[in-house]
Amino acid sequence: MSSSDLVSFVLVNLKRMKLRASLTILGVVVGTTAIVAMVALGIGLQESFSSQFLSIGSLNDLTVLPGNPNKGGPFSAQIKEVRLDDKLIREISSLDGVKSVIPQVDIGNVSVKVQNYKATSIRIQGFSIKSPVEISKGRLPRRDDSKSIIISGKFGSSLEGKDEVPVSSFMNKQALLKVSRITEDGSEEMRRIRVHVVGIAKEKGTLEDYENMYMPVELAEDIWLWQQDAPNLIKKEGYNSLKVTVVSPAEADSVQKKLEGMNLFVFSMKQILDSLNTFFRVIQAVLGAIGAVALLVASIGIVNTMIMSIYERTREIGIMKATGASNKDIIKIFLSEASVIGLAGGVCGTFLGWLLSKILSALAAFYLSSSGGGGESPISFIVPVWLAVFAIAFATCIGLIAGVYPALRAARLNPLVALRHE
Amino acid sequence: MNQVIAVTDLVRKYSLGEVLVIALNGVSISIERGEFVSIMGASGSGKSTLLNLIGGLDRFDSGKIMVDGLDITSLDENQLAKYRREKIGFIFQSYNLIPTLTALQNVELPLVFSGTPKKDRLLRAEDILRTVGLEKRMGHRPTEMSGGEQQRVAIARALINKPSIILGDEPTGNLDSKTGEEIMELLTWLNKKDGLTIIMVTHDPEKARYADRVIQIKDGRIVG
Ligand SMILES: Nc1ncnc2c1ncn2[C@@H]1O[C@H](COP(=O)(O)OP(=O)(O)O)[C@@H](O)[C@H]1O
Ligand SMILES: [Mg+2]
Numbered sequence: 001m002s003s004s005d006l007v008s009f010v011l012v013n014l015k016r017m018k019l020r021a022s023l024t025i026l027g028v029v030v031g032t033t034a035i036v037a038m039v040a041l042g043i044g045l046q047e048s049f050s051s052q053f054l055s056i057g058s059l060n061d062l063t064v065l066p067g068n069p070n071k072g073g074p075f076s077a078q079i080k081e082v083r084l085d086d087k088l089i090r091e092i093s094s095l096d097g098v099k100s101v102i103p104q105v106d107i108g109n110v111s112v113k114v115q116n117y118k119a120t121s122i123r124i125q126g127f128s129i130k131s132p133v134e135i136s137k138g139r140l141p142r143r144d145d146s147k148s149i150i151i152s153g154k155f156g157s158s159l160e161g162k163d164e165v166p167v168s169s170f171m172n173k174q175a176l177l178k179v180s181r182i183t184e185d186g187s188e189e190m191r192r193i194r195v196h197v198v199g200i201a202k203e204k205g206t207l208e209d210y211e212n213m214y215m216p217v218e219l220a221e222d223i224w225l226w227q228q229d230a231p232n233l234i235k236k237e238g239y240n241s242l243k244v245t246v247v248s249p250a251e252a253d254s255v256q257k258k259l260e261g262m263n264l265f266v267f268s269m270k271q272i273l274d275s276l277n278t279f280f281r282v283i284q285a286v287l288g289a290i291g292a293v294a295l296l297v298a299s300i301g302i303v304n305t306m307i308m309s310i311y312e313r314t315r316e317i318g319i320m321k322a323t324g325a326s327n328k329d330i331i332k333i334f335l336s337e338a339s340v341i342g343l344a345g346g347v348c349g350t351f352l353g354w355l356l357s358k359i360l361s362a363l364a365a366f367y368l369s370s371s372g373g374g375g376e377s378p379i380s381f382i383v384p385v386w387l388a389v390f391a392i393a394f395a396t397c398i399g400l401i402a403g404v405y406p407a408l409r410a411a412r413l414n415p416l417v418a419l420r421h422e
Numbered sequence: 423m424n425q426v427i428a429v430t431d432l433v434r435k436y437s438l439g440e441v442l443v444i445a446l447n448g449v450s451i452s453i454e455r456g457e458f459v460s461i462m463g464a465s466g467s468g469k470s471t472l473l474n475l476i477g478g479l480d481r482f483d484s485g486k487i488m489v490d491g492l493d494i495t496s497l498d499e500n501q502l503a504k505y506r507r508e509k510i511g512f513i514f515q516s517y518n519l520i521p522t523l524t525a526l527q528n529v530e531l532p533l534v535f536s537g538t539p540k541k542d543r544l545l546r547a548e549d550i551l552r553t554v555g556l557e558k559r560m561g562h563r564p565t566e567m568s569g570g571e572q573q574r575v576a577i578a579r580a581l582i583n584k585p586s587i588i589l590g591d592e593p594t595g596n597l598d599s600k601t602g603e604e605i606m607e608l609l610t611w612l613n614k615k616d617g618l619t620i621i622m623v624t625h626d627p628e629k630a631r632y633a634d635r636v637i638q639i640k641d642g643r644i645v646g
Contacts, residue, residue: 004540316520320535
């Protein structure tokens with residue numbers, strides 16, 4: 001039997017039992033809709049979580065601290081902590097996949113004044129001229145010029161109660177940094193440093209875009225050492241941490257492994273995101289399984305419909321066998337019929353699931369905006385192509401599987417007994 | 423003339439609970455190619471059972487059936503289906519057409535199972551429907567046709583695979599005598615024109631007269 005013959009057979013027979021077939025298909029539609037909407041919710045949750053998560057930091061960045069926690073325990077004292085010094089920085093820089101290594105000199109208690117703009121607490125990061133920050137405007141500090149700085153792409157945009165200052169208005173302006181430290185006798189000392197804004201960093205889409213300044217690491221170190229009141233601190237103990245930027249997120253895992261092999265503690269957004277993704281996959285599977293239960297119930301309906309229709313068509317099966325249909329032909333006919341019920345339900349259900357996802361997303365967004373939530377809705381339903389394809393294929397398979405027993409029963413009918421039926 | 427069917431010592435028993443019914447009790451017959459044979463006997467004498475066994479629709483307890491040199495005793499289910507598809511054309515008392523299909527589609531059916539391309543199928547089915555005088559009924563469903571017309575469709579369906587044997591189980595049993603005679607004339611004509619081998623069960627002596635030879639069966643035995 002050719003497939004086109006099968007198709008026309010199936011269509012004729014489904015048309016004949018229109019009402020019963022529609023009701024059976026409806027069961028599949030409900031199940032498929034449930035699967036699609038549930039998994040779409042799972043995917044939506046994952047997407048909104050990871051996009052919020054990605055705004056914290058870039059997947060390209062690894063933060064390196066001395067000491068490997070995996071080698072802790074009672075013997076940890078015996079392992080010498082690796083010092084984060086220039087030698088180590090050169091070593092890490094030469095690793096495959098590493099784009100830049102910047103000592104993290106994080107300086108607190110710094111306020112800044114540029115033009116009329118004052119910020120009381122900003123973050124300062126040092127960079128080395130060899131692997132500078134990427135800029136979108138202006139230029140990088142020259143080698144001999146240690147008083148030039150780069151400001152982050154959204155610097156000045158979080159002014160409270162004031163109009164926003166466009167970041168470009170700070171270009172080529174003097175900035176006054178005020179750094180304070182507490183001396184041994186408890187009094188506060190203040191140091192003023194005049195710097196020059198020469199460039200604006202490329203936006204990363206993370207928190208770093210806000211009140212952040214990048215300056216040559218020499219200047220940053222100088223400020224930090226003054227603040228700590230210990231001129232030889234870095235030479236003696238190394239840096240507190242390093243920021244290792246890899247070429248692409250794909251390199252993050254292998255670089256992290258290598259760094260951990262060097263007895264370093266590595267914190268990576270990529271790793272956290274990976275485990276978060278695993279968690280969300282489990283959530284999606286659980287949500288999908290809830291929908292699948294509905295589809296399984298529908299499959300019982302398919303079995304029932306097929307058995308009834310085979311009973312009613314017993315005589316026809318006898319006729320087909322007498323005129324030369326093989327058992328295989330009979331099996332094919334009824335398996336196709338059951339699969340088409342699954343397929344039809346799968347297609348309609350996927351469409352409905354997609355529609356429902358759109359509606360629920362819109363409702364969630366509307367509800368949040370009307371209740372003054374503002375910002376992006378954290379609940380969205382996302383139906384990717386793979387989900388649609390999977391749902392349709394799954395429903396079709398369920399139909400196929402539900403058809404197996406009825407089809408075998410039909411094929412096993414004795415032709416004479418079948419012909420005598422009714 | 424050459425032999426097309428050789429049945430030897432055929433036995434078919436049915437057990438109905440405690441009771442054992444011997445439907446065929448050692449039947450042997452031989453039929454030549456191109457013969458028109460009718461099988462006569464009282465109701466319950468085993469006529470249908472014999473026909474169904476020759477047609478490969480059922481299993482038997484002992485004996486042997488050779489058709490076209492093929493021993494159908496040894497065939498498995500799949501081979502039996504192929505045998506029915508290629509060698510046998512059935513005509514039943516109650517026509518046994520599929521109600522959802524048109525006359526043309528019913529006639530096509532055996533070729534659907536043999537995997538014949540749609541175009542060849544249509545040509546052949548139309549041709550045969552014309553032969554049996556139904557060129558105006560091709561698109562009609564069984565319920566839209568008279569008994570005689572339905573039986574003609576069934577005959578066309580039986581012919582479409584160019585079978586070796588046509589097996590008819592009281593094909594005129596549901597028809598009035600005039601229509602029954604028309605059907606008998608059609609069968610006789612096909613037998614003469616194409617040299618078709620026909621075995622027809624009937625208990626009507628009027629219809630049996632159309633055959634070249636009459637086989638009498640009684641209580642599962644050949645009696646003449
Ligand atoms: N499926 C069956 N189960 C039990 N007994 C059967 C069955 N088919 C036929 N018989 C019995 O076998 C005998 C022959 O039946 P059958 O060949 O149909 O007779 P005929 O066609 O000559 O009227 C009858 O006694 C009938 O009751
Ligand atoms: Mg009978």
